[in-house]
Amino acid sequence: MALKKPSVPFSGTAEQEAQLRQVIAELKDEPGSLMPIMQKAQDIYGYLPIEVQTIIAEETDTPLERIYGIATFYAQFALEPKGKYQISVCLGTACYVKGAAQILEKIENDLGIKSGQCTSDGKFSIDACRCIGACGLAPVMMINDEVYGRLTPDDIPGILAKYE
């Protein structure tokens, strides 16, 4: 499969690479350590560009296609960088029956991007996420680690303005 050219060029630092190589050296002899390594790699770089996948493949003696296969299988591995502020709108059932779809639509309209995309200035990205378990506050969204609950579409402009 041809790899899609990423929209943002890779800008990893030598420091990040040293950190990654150390993580791999620590974990690689444990059984089933590939996913933990990839999770740590994503913590270091924020996403898993092909350059990072290649380092993991070489250091763990695993074919790159297997790494790529795992990276694309699990929703939490990102091949593209995320925005500075990651907006996750919960589309779990409890939030959905209480109007989460209208919340998502309002954010998409206000930012002019669709779910899964990042604004051109790299500021905001939107994702529809799985149930985060704050069903008592439905509908819920998260911006980075901050949780906003009991939302109505009218709340959205005020919340987004805090991050402008």
Place this chain on the structure above:
Amino acid sequence: MYRSHVLVCGGTGCTSSGGVEVYNAFEKEVKAQGLDKEIAVVQTGCHGLCAEGPVVVVYPDATFYARVSPQDVPEIVSEHLLKGRQVERLVYKDPTKDGDVIRSLSDTEFYKKQVRVALRNCGVINPESIDEYIGTGGYEALGKALTEMTPDEVIQTVLDSGLRGRGGAGFPTGLKWKLCAPNQADQKYVCCNADEGDPGAFMDRSVLEGDPHSVIEAMAIAGYAIGATQGYIYVRAEYPIAIQRLRIAIDQAREYGLLGENIFDTGFNFDLDLRLGAGAFVCGEETALMTSIEGKRGEPRPRPPFPAVKGLFGKPSILNNVETYANIPQIILNGADWFASMGTEKSKGTKVFALGGKIKNTGLVEIPMGTPLRTIIEDIGGGCPNGKKFKAVQTGGPSGGCIPAEYIDIPVDYDNLASIGCIIGSGGMIVMDEDNCMVDIAKFFLEFTVDESCGKCTACRIGTRRMLEILNKITDGKATMEDLDKLEQLSYYVKANSLCGLGQTAPNPVISTIKFFRDEYEAHIKEKRCPAGVCKALLNFVIDPVKCKGCTACARICPVNAITGELKEPHVIDQSACIKCGSCMSTCKFDAISKR
């Protein structure tokens, strides 16, 4: 000794509504008032009533404060903790009883009918302290199993208790252990499924956040019973608080010699590791979960061989769900008969349900199996808010079905729900009222499974997608009655031809809504009408010329200028231009705009 304990909920629900700030404010204020020798501030796990968070309970009188903000804390400290007077305005008011002031936690309708076994310590102890767990009888069951029972006796006790898997399928737990125990291998594994993926179900998370040691203790007991020395807990990465508390708990258990080598000087060795999921629903399936722990794409494997024979890393393994494990120490301590005395003939014990959706008391409830649905919805849950009519409850997430209002007296257990095409599943209960469209709900779940199908089986990968396309046609008002037949046919085809539970159950939400709400499907198809007023393509916003005062508010807010009319004259909506955003309806002060 402290004269009073302030318990601040530190579950995900309350943390999301500001519980940590409230906890910090209490610590600060108690210290500032010089009360830190008399009053202990404790961060606990989930109390269950997440809708009223952040929740604070003050002992010894168990005063229940709801929706507390950090600004309220000085008042609680100076009034309640210093002067002994409850802060009336913050005490929980029962929404099911016209806002009666409820003084004590156990007096609420929400708690009164509950029997807490799996959740016994949630909201009661500090989950980050192994001493508090031990203080409530923790690790006694492990000691009893290791020193007084043979592995066979442990298995027999679990078997006799009648405990069935709480993750969804309801397989007898003792039988699972019994099938694995005799298989010889150099290594066996005990796994815990904490990949709670069903949207709207969060009981496993609450157990991990509120009482992580109960799961660790139970896994060690399971290890002793089947002869395994290594365990893995596979937990969703979406649960950061649960992961952190598990890590703390595992370290503490190792430090106390309750994990590791030669536990209780019996020569028994057992240790645990955490593995984090990465956002794949299919990994809740047992073989997919094990494949994922091995560090591969989490695709399911055909069975047989069953994991009891050939599971994780090709070795004999057992996998149980978090809530299942949370019951085990109590069963070992109190005996099989005690557990089997609760519940119905074939479903023993209690079950935790996560109540959500259109219900007043959203949160976690634990009740004996066989409790009528009406008790859960009306007495504990308080019914639908805003006087709306209860329509159905969805159980079992994307694998389950809908129970319509006419079955509200059904006793909830595995077999009763199965008899009407539903499942208990992991225990999510999403309540729906008259404003929810059942076709739209079926579509919601299909979108979920289309997204989460791992792609291995054609029937699931392509079949669910075709089903979703038909559902979209129906909600767009473009379907025919033949499409409905095709949808039903496809449902049974996907069920029959998928390898794992995901595909085999993916059509259930569709089958069950067609069975109980066929009239709604037909209204969409034949009359091009959505009775609940949800499906946008079938909606028309109309202005009632009698009620309209011609204030022009709607015309000004309409984003596509579809509304026209003279000042002080009735306005009209141009249906061909209308994008059905609903802004006009929410703006109108005279209730003159309705959707049909």
